[in-house]
Amino acid sequence: MEEALIPVVPMSHTAHIRSHRKPRRSASKIAMRAGVAGGILSTVAVAGASGPANAAEPVTQTLELPTLTADLAAQVAESADATELAAANYELQAERDAAAAQAAKEAKADLAVAKKKAEAKKKAEEAARKAAAERAARDAERVTLAASASASASASASAPSASASASTPSVTAPASGSVGTVIAFLKAQLGDAYVMGATGPNAWDCSSLVQAAFREVGVDLPRVSQDQSMMGTEVSLSNLQPGDILYWGGKGSAYHVGVYIGGGQYLDAANPSKGVVIQDLSGYPASGAVRVL
CATH class of the missing domain: 1.20.5 (Single alpha-helices involved in coiled-coils or other helix-helix interfaces)
Known part of the structure; x- marks a missing residue:
């Protein structure tokens, strides 16, 4: 077999000059090209080796690298x-x-x-x-x-005098019916509110309620507790009768009043939390009492 002669191409006299060289390729491109070239050379080598044995069959195998398509x-x-x-x-x-x-x-x-x-x-x-x-x-x-x-007042006024020859009598206590009227009026106010300074008809303080009750029977009482404790006749707490005015505090300086209704009970406008109520005298003993009826 004759040996193939590879012609020697003389190098350009300007090849050593830097400015005449082609730009360097990146490492990745060089590696890819080397791989492609290697693959092609391998294919050619295989084809050449098998040429004499299979000269009648042409080599058609190719190597395709995957590519990233637009799709x-x-x-x-x-x-x-x-x-x-x-x-x-x-x-x-x-x-x-x-x-x-x-x-x-x-x-x-x-x-x-x-x-x-x-x-x-x-x-x-x-x-x-x-x-x-x-x-x-x-x-x-x-x-x-x-x-x-x-x-009742009209009947009393029209009734004949018990002793026509007697001189004008002094003021005497009204009949027991007047006491009943006072107590009935007071009981009609049960449940009303207590408001300091109020004078009815649905809210009272202690002295305005007593004043209004006795006004029902024609008795004019002062407006405030201190003065009401000075009215009528002083009575002991052991000798109380219905209709007596009870007071708490000193006589003439009382701070609260109510009316005794019998059975150890009294009715008064107690305070803002209770309003007008009936209470046991034993639970809140009075300081004194006066009788005006």
Whole structure:
């Protein structure tokens, strides 16, 4: 076999000059080209070696490197966009679910508040109706008592004098019917409110209630407790009779008054928390008493 002679190409006399050399390729490009070249040379070598044995069959095997086509790049980009859109949709749905849960919670709270307000309004309306009914009943009873007191006064005025020859008598205590009128008036005010300085008809303080009760039978009492404790005749607490005025504190400096109604009880406008009530004298003993009837 004849040996192939490889011609020697003389080197250019300018090859050693840097500015005449081609730009250096990157390492990745060089490696790729080397790989391609190596693959091609290997293919040629295999084909050459098998040439004499298989001269009748041409070599058709080629080596193809995978390439990133435009379609594959578009698919990757589309997949990334779809993933981002799905994440955004999930986030939006989560925000909507949270907002719906918060709205439901607030609606439930608002409903509870509205229900409580409705119940409170209903109770207030019922209390107002009840108070109005009680007030109407007391007013009717007052009218009846006033009519009875007027009738009694007229009868007393028209009655003949027991001793025509006697001189004008001194003021004497009215009949027991007057005491009954006073007590009936006081009981008609039970449940009224206590308000300092009030004089009726639905709110009283202690002395205004006593003053109004005795006015029903024509007895004019002073307005305040201190002066009321100085009226009439002083009586001992062991000799009390219905209609006697009880006072607490010193005579002439009393700070509270009420009226004895019998059975160890008295009626008074007690305080803002109790209003007009009946109480046991044993629970709050009076300092003294006066009798004006």
